[in-house]
Amino acid sequence: MIVHILAGGPLDHHPDFSQYEDEQVVWAATDRGVYYLLKRGIVPAAAFGDYDSVTEEELEWMQWQKHDLHIMPKEKDETDLELALRWALEQRPNSIRIFGATGGRLDHAFANVQMLVRGMDQGIPITIIDHKNEISIQTPGIYIIESNELFPYISFLPMTEIVTGIALSGFKYPLENETIRWGSTLCVSNELVEEKGTFSFQSGILMVVRSRD
Known part of the structure; x- marks a missing residue:
């Protein structure tokens, strides 16, 4: 099994997802990434976020598509992506691919790259992928x-x-x-x-x- 996580980074930084399609893929998403994924007709197995990056109308539509959105408080000690990554590691997949983790705020991008070390102890490779890069x-x-x-x-x-x-x-x-x-x-x-x-x-x-x- 491979876990794909779609974070809330800019849409124009997304890669061609067809390159990473696999029948064994399980999707998770965070914040606006949930909206992007649902718009592609994919209901994530897990969704995390405070959803401050979507409108009230978009959030209402998302809740209609998926009831268990795991709406998190804005004040918390972990980013939405870290929560999603923790969930992904608990699934014990063969590998994890993270999309939508670059192209926005640099503090978030640097933190996301540093989170790649989270898979080392469990021997689970994690890759960050955007339209121009693959990082591992x-x-x-x-x-x-x-x-x-x-x-x-x-x-x-x-x-x-x-x-x-x-x-x-x-x-x-x-x-x-x-x-x-x-x-x-x-x-x-x-x-x-x-x-x-x-x-x-x-x-x-x-x-x-x-x-x-």
């Missing part, structure tokens, strides 16, 4: 990465202060046993030159960003 994080190890013409550029950024032992093979700019720190751009905007490449590192947490212009 990895722990030390060796990984195979395949060419994807939709997202040809690949960047590696440190999530921890230091990431050591980075090696890239099959890339336009290969590396061997490099160390990157916060603020380094050494591993920004690389490309595969083969159908498959490998990346590995020895310590730290690495963010992997696949992008297109």
Whole structure:
């Protein structure tokens, strides 16, 4: 099972969802993301939010479509997306994809990216996806990465202060046993030159960003 979460980010930042359709997908949504999802004819299994980003008429229509909207108070210690992500992790899926988490306020976007670490302890990969990027994080190890013409550029950024032992093979700019720190751009905007490449590192947490212009 794969859990998809649609947050309330701008509609023009949504990807082509047909690329991520799967019969095993279970949907959740937050705030205006619930409205977007219901408009696509999909009733989410779980919905969270204070719904301050929808009009009274839209909220009434949403409640007609789905009665259990889990209306949360505006003053709370967790964002709507964090509540949805907690629910998603409790389902023990094979992976989680988050849409609508970028393109709006930067504080929300940065917090959403940091939440990717929430799946590490449970071994559940989480990916944030928008119309130009796929963002994930990895722990030390060796990984195979395949060419994807939709997202040809690949960047590696440190999530921890230091990431050591980075090696890239099959890339336009290969590396061997490099160390990157916060603020380094050494591993920004690389490309595969083969159908498959490998990346590995020895310590730290690495963010992997696949992008297109």
